[in-house]
Structure formats: structure tokens, C-alpha cells
Amino acid sequence: MSDTVKSGGKFLGRPGGDGGGGNGNGNGGGQLVARGLGVFARQREATVLVVTVALLLYFGLTHASTFITQTNAVDLLSEIMAPIAIIAIGEVLLLICGEMDLSVGFIYTLAPIVTLFAINDYHVPALLAVILGLLTGVVAGWVNGFITVTLGVPSFITTIGTGFILGGIALTVTHAEPSPSPPIAVGVGKWLGVPGNPWQWAPFVWAVVLVAIFHVVLTRTRWGLYTISAGGNLLGAREAGINVGRIKYGNFMITGFMGALVGLQTAFYTNTVDPLAGGYTPMFYAVIAAVIGGTAMLGGSGTIVGAFLGAIVLASLTDGFDIIGVSANPLGIIFGGAILVAMIANVQLARLRGAGRAI
């Protein structure tokens, strides 16, 4: 993991250092340990990586027999972490460009319902039905973009509104009744993740692959630069001729896609299309993962690898406390406290880093 973190190229700049050749210097062999540590400390993902490793070590050492098992690894990484991480990809992109999607959890609810109806009522082939489910997310994202960018409603309000509507549609068309996933779709569904080896690892693999792809998109493509520009200096980005609206539309659509994907994965994994699945919880977890990972709530900066680590932190806490046997009632207290501690560490360390490199 640390390799991925260190390759975050542009964050490796060394102010006051080597006159511009700073990039990539942390990767060579034979570097001094101190210098490596210095480079590491400048990574925005550094704090959350330390927290992640500490949590995994703590649960791993104190409850080795239950924590370090395949069953638990699947619980932690595929069932809990992957949905958070995948949705967080979208939220990171949106937060960076100065927007937010509170409706993504309801896209999660609706997408498998669309797939289910396409198969059961319209006899659409399974693969096509799954694609229709994913498209639902993309379309919902487009609508969020249209209302936010074109009609000028703040995304916070837009997505509360569309969230209610999507949730309402889900309850209305299903009469609030869950149904089993359509059996003919299981051939496609196993690629998204179903219990049992090896398919139970699919959600985790999706998360890792998507995080890797979008990390590259954010740090190595124009799309990423323009996303950062849109949130960092909207006027400046427009002045430079960047079509900021297009970037925001696109990031809403990416987020919608991610919500739909996670909804479909959960439906296949649990073999249930549940109109009460999703909702606000997955969205909040994703946003918290993004922010713990170092993404600025006010836009202009953020990292997808950080959000991935943030998702592991949240998943470790959920899973770890479950293993320790903390009952559900006080779990919220511990969970909330842990989130705040992680965030305080983040903010304070960022302040120290900032002081260290002020010119």
C-alpha cells in the first residue's frame, strides 16, 4: 500500500529543496531513511495510513484467532470496506470540485430494483439488465448535475431532493417489499460478488481496481487537474477556458455510477433486492472516509487513496468492535469518538506539515 501512496507524484515536491527535480525522489533505492520519512510525512495520506496500520495491528494482535481469518477478511474488506471505498471515489471527486452528493445511497437503493424489474417484467437479458441498473445511476448523476450546474441549486439541496425522490420511487414501485435477486442474473452477479470462494472477493477487487484507476484519473489526467481547479479556483479555472460545468456533471455521473454499482453488488451478495437498503448511511460513511483520508470539505484538494484507507479505518472499527463484542448500543459512542480522533489528528498534523513547509 505504501508504494501506491508514495507514487502520488506531485505531492512529492520539496520546497526549498532540489530546485525542481523533487518528483519521484522518494522512490529510488538507497535513500536515507530520514529522507524517506520526510517524504512520507509530507503525504496527505500519511496520517490515515498510520491509523489504518495501528487499528489492523491492534485488532490483529489482540484478537488474532478471530480477526486474522478468511471469513473475517471477507467481512472486513468485501462486505464492509468495498462499498464505502467505491462510493467514496465519487464523493472525493465531487468534494474536490466543490460539490457533494447526498443522494448516492438512494441510487444504491434504486439501481438493483431497475435491474430486477427489467428481468422479471420485461425479460431483458441479465447482463443488459445489470447495465441498465448501472445506467440508472449515471442518469441520476446527470440529473444532479443538471439541477446543480445548469439550474444553479447548491448540490447539498439538490441531492437531498433527488435522494427523497429516488427513495420514494424505490418504495413505491416495490410496495416496500423486498424480493430475492433474479436467479438468471446470478451468472452476471457473481462477477460483482456473491458469497463463497472466489467470488466473495469480487467486491474487494472491484474496490482496489476502481481506486487505482481513479487515483490515476485524479493525479495524472486533465480530468483530475480540472476537478481540482474547479474546486480550488472556480473563476481562475473558467478564466483559463476550462468547462467547469462539464467537470461537475461528469463527477456527479461517476458518483451515480458508483452508487448503482454498490447497490447491485449488495443485492447480489445478499441475494435480496431490498427497497430499504442504502439510504443515507453508505453516503455518510463514504464522505467520512473521504474526509478522514485527507479530502478537504471545502474543495480544491483530496486523494482517492486516502479515502480508500479511510474506508479501511471505518471498516476495521465496525468489524473490530463487533469481534471484541462491544454491543450495538454503545458502538455509536466509540465509533463517533474514533472518527473525531482521526479527524483531529489529521487537522493538527496538516497544520504541523503546513508550518514545516511555509516559505
Place this chain on the structure above:
Amino acid sequence: MTAQDPGTQFSAADGPAPDDVLRVEHVSKRFGAVTALRDINLHLRRGEVLALLGDNGAGKSTLMKIICGFQPPDTGRILVNGQDVALKSVEHARSLGIDIVYQDLALVPGLSVYHNMFLNREKVRGPLLNNREMRRIAREHLDEMGVNIPSVTVNVAQLSGGQRQAIAVARAVFENAKILLLDEPLAAMGVKEGAMILELVQDLKRRGDVSVIIIAHNYGQVFEICDRVNLVQQGEITFDKPSSETSVEELTDLVVKEYRQALEERQRSA
């Protein structure tokens, strides 16, 4: 068109001047009941540094917005290299080599210096950014312009106001600006920082192919590096002299006179 004071009003519309890169002829602009510009004439020679001085609200900013294509004039025309151009947008003006640098407005703080230099003009290899190439060119260009920053990989957020301003200027030149408008380039800047920007403008002057209009409120700071001074008062250019033929004292007298008149008018109406 309002009557002009023949003694002080320079008329660019009179007589040919082939080395003018920019001419503003008889430009007026009203916003509702307020007349922001009254039959303005202004010209800028190739390689020249022109100071556009004036009080807040005198019309400097409106004039700059018209020259950089942000808004059209009500009447009058703009000529670039002798060609009448109806500026349609900021992009259109930029394609003609006119660029404006606002302090702190142009750059994205969360991006590195070199990404800012190439914003929306990135070098790519397939779908990916060619960061190495962009770093190399950005470093060369900044070195050539004498802009002193620790590294092109630093995020702009970590630079001082003067360094940011210098990079914004360097970027405009890098993008082939031939007519550069600097809006209050020294505002809120320390002496050292300000000196860096002035030096940068002097370097541009030495290159000779970039003409600069510096919009300034505090003329004492920019006087030394200017070839010519225009004073804007109440929507009109009331003063136009080479800086060799005027002095900070004369400019101060003019401005003080304006203040005194305004004061007397207030007292009379009270």
C-alpha cells in the same frame, strides 16, 4: 460625446502611429445612470510600459475590462496592430494576444506551479499528463524570465503573493500574450515582493515584444519603470505624458487638485 479639454485630453484618433499595438478610440461606457467612461482615447506602443493611474471608481477597471474582452463598450472601437477588433470575449481577446493578470485570481492553489503554467494547455501522452515535459518547459521558461521560486513542483498555495503574481505574469507571457494588463500588481505586497514584480516587468520591457499596461492606484511604486503615464479621472483620460517629462510631484499635484475640487463641491452643496 462630451466636450474634451483640448489642453490635456490626448486624442489617439488623431494622426497615424504605426507602432501602436493597441489603440482605444472614443470609447464610452454607461451603467444605468452612471457614466463610467467618457470618450476615452488611449494608445500603447510596442514594448512600452504604460501606467494607468487613477482614483478608485475613476474608470480604470471598466477600461481594462473592455480591453480584455470582458465587456463591450457602448461606443468607440479598439484596434490591435491597426486592425479594428470587436472583442467578443476574454478568449477572443486572448487569441489576439491581450491578457490580463489579476492578483491572486488566476492560479489554482491546490495545483503545482507547472500544472498552473499549463492549465488547459497541458502536454499529454495519450490519456495521461506528460508531467516530465511540462516540468522541464515550465522550469526553463521561469528561469528565462528570472522568476525565482524554489521548485516548479511546489503547490501554488505554498508560495508568497509576489511569487504567485510573478507566475501569473510568466504564464500569460508563456501563453503568448503581447499586450499584458496588470491589475494592481503591487497591491498588498511587501517592498521585496514588489521589487520582484517590478524587475519582472523591466525584463519584459527589455525583451521588447511585450507591451504592458499597469493599472495602479499608488503611482509612486510604479513610476520608475513606466515609459508613459495616463491619468484617468471621472471616466476621462485627463493626462498623458512620457514619464521623463513628468514627476511624482506633478502627479501628486493633479491628484490633490482633484481631491480639493471634490471637497469644495461637497462643501458648496452642503
